[in-house]
Amino acid sequence: MGDYLEKVKRAVTDLDLDAIAPLVRDALDSGEDPNAILQSMCAGMVGVGELFESGEYFLADLVLAGEGMKEGLEVLEPRLQAGSMGVKGAVVLCTVKGDVHDIGKNLVGTMLSSTGYEVIDLGTDVPEDKVVEAVRANNAVAVGLSVLLTPMVESIGAVVRALEAAGLRDQIKIAIGGACTTDELARRMGVDAVGRDAVEAVRIFDGFVGA
Numbered sequence: 342m343g344d345y346l347e348k349v350k351r352a353v354t355d356l357d358l359d360a361i362a363p364l365v366r367d368a369l370d371s372g373e374d375p376n377a378i379l380q381s382m383c384a385g386m387v388g389v390g391e392l393f394e395s396g397e398y399f400l401a402d403l404v405l406a407g408e409g410m411k412e413g414l415e416v417l418e419p420r421l422q423a424g425s426m427g428v429k430g431a432v433v434l435c436t437v438k439g440d441v442h443d444i445g446k447n448l449v450g451t452m453l454s455s456t457g458y459e460v461i462d463l464g465t466d467v468p469e470d471k472v473v474e475a476v477r478a479n480n481a482v483a484v485g486l487s488v489l490l491t492p493m494v495e496s497i498g499a500v501v502r503a504l505e506a507a508g509l510r511d512q513i514k515i516a517i518g519g520a521c522t523t524d525e526l527a528r529r530m531g532v533d534a535v536g537r538d539a540v541e542a543v544r545i546f547d548g549f550v551g552a
């Protein structure tokens with residue numbers, strides 16, 4: 342069984358795009374846990390990031406990796422979805438202003454909606470006033486912010502300040518996540534939690550709503 346997990350990871354890192362979705366399907370057919378397959382795909386993306394950092398991959402390769410990841414997730418996501426939608430409350434989710442990475446955010450959204458949250462996904466490069474608007478319109482219980490780019494971390498603080506200015510901060514919890522987030526950053530930005538992966542994100546939001 343474990344062989345498929347390694348193959349999925351390698352196909353993502355090697356940008357073997359035609360192989361990713363079929364391998365995910367084979368892994369599912371062989372009885373692999375969808376969450377374990379997801380972890381393998383994410384590990385493959387870490388490999389892509391390392392090759393980009395070392396100069397072996399270029400920006401176009403990151404784009405290709407993103408495409409391959411999305412194709413694999415299309416096969417995987419229906420198997421990750423099981424729960425009853427929306428019963429735990431509404432969560433506003435987005436990637437912060439200046440950042441267009443959306444694969445991790447989408448995964449967090451899938452996991453949250455599959456475990457009972459109504460997910461209001463605002464997309465990527467989202468300004469703080471849109472977050473405030475969505476929190477109000479949907480009576481949201483929490484906000485999830487994805488941020489992968491270090492130069493964009495101030496966008497987190499902008500959301501916190503906008504929620505404070507709107508008088509909503511006391512009634513809402515905020516979590517952040519993404520490659521460049523740390524506990525120290527969370528403290529500095531004044532948010533309530535940082536999630537390392539989509540599974541931990543669910544644990545954090547469950548803690549927020551007492552589920």
Ligand code: B1M
Nearest residue numbers: 390407440441442443444445485487491518519536538539
């Ligand atoms: Co970009 N990129 N990228 N990129 N990219 C990174 C993030 C980078 C680390 C690569 C590197 O140098 N090693 C680096 C950022 C360095 C930094 O600032 N610290 C980088 C850079 C520099 C850039 C550009 C500036 C490159 C350029 O133009 N010169 C540019 C910026 C564009 C912009 O946003 N304005 C850019 C562009 C792109 C693409 C568009 C080509 C593409 C994104 C495609 C897409 O998303 N549709 C891309 C990709 C694919 C990556 C890497 C390789 C992979 C990201 C990914 O999808 N990972 C990435 C390298 C890396 O992260 N190691 C990199 C898989 C995904 C499942 O993981 O998003 O971390 P992740 O999400 C996880 C957790 O973090 C967590 O759960 C998820 C699931 O487990 N999580 C949350 C995420 N959000 C959460 C929110 C929560 C909780 C948990 O809320 C509570």
